[in-house]
Amino acid sequence: MHEATPYAGSYLLMQENLNDLTHFAYLHRESFGIGDYFFDFPTTVEKTKKGVYCNRIDTDPARALAALPADAKEKAEGKPAERHDGGYAMSPGVFRGYAPIYVGAEDDPDRKVYNQHIMHYLTPETSKTSHYYWSITNDFNIEDDEFYALAKAGASHGFAEDKWASEEVQRLLDNDHIEYKEMVIAGDQAGMLFRGVMLDWVLEEYAD
Numbered sequence: 098m099h100e101a102t103p104y105a106g107s108y109l110l111m112q113e114n115l116n117d118l119t120h121f122a123y124l125h126r127e128s129f130g131i132g133d134y135f136f137d138f139p140t141t142v143e144k145t146k147k148g149v150y151c152n153r154i155d156t157d158p159a160r161a162l163a164a165l166p167a168d169a170k171e172k173a174e175g176k177p178a179e180r181h182d183g184g185y186a187m188s189p190g191v192f193r194g195y196a197p198i199y200v201g202a203e204d205d206p207d208r209k210v211y212n213q214h215i216m217h218y219l220t221p222e223t224s225k226t227s228h229y230y231w232s233i234t235n236d237f238n239i240e241d242d243e244f245y246a247l248a249k250a251g252a253s254h255g256f257a258e259d260k261w262a263s264e265e266v267q268r269l270l271d272n273d274h275i276e277y278k279e280m281v282i283a284g285d286q287a288g289m290l291f292r293g294v295m296l297d298w299v300l301e302e303y304a305d
């Protein structure tokens with residue numbers, strides 16, 4: 098499933114939003130049903146040669162299985178389950194999201210993984226406008242059109258919130274001419290690391 102939409106903001110603002118996983122609990126509270134518990138999950142944020150990697154792990158079985166179709170939920174009944182949410186900011190304008198759902202304990206030979214690859218692409222048009230594309234590729238129930246029609250509507254609603262929030266930040270930056278001291282919060286970590294990675298790439302490209 099996929100969608101394309103114009104976006105009235107710098108691609109970097111959307112990229113920073115995608116990389117900051119804390120935004121789930123603010124922005125997607127209603128749409129994806131995420132609450133404050135999301136802040137307490139084991140979290141990874143790291144700068145690598147490939148980009149900035151971030152991930153959070155939810156081990157609550159009911160929440161972890163929420164995105165699966167009914168038959169998969171039935172098979173998972175009574176088993177431990179976990180959902181990962183994260184991915185790589187891997188190139189300017191490309192965020193490769195990955196949200197696998199694991200069913201069964203780690204040492205269970207029958208442990209199953211339901212893969213969800215969630216890509217976000219931004220192609221800058223001007224410094225303040227871009228085209229935004231997202232796509233989700235799963236490896237389960239791929240013939241179930243009804244399930245994926247609903248899943249697409251849900252994803253579309255949630256990603257429109259990301260677009261709205263990033264456009265709001267652009268408007269704020271354009272209209273706010275007050276002298277202020279920049280404040281950095283924990284959620285900015287991945288975005289700041291990504292700016293560092295981009296600088297490394299620029300220096301590499303223009304080494305000569």
Ligand SMILES: [Fe+2]
Nearest residue numbers: 120124125259
């Ligand atoms: Fe989001």
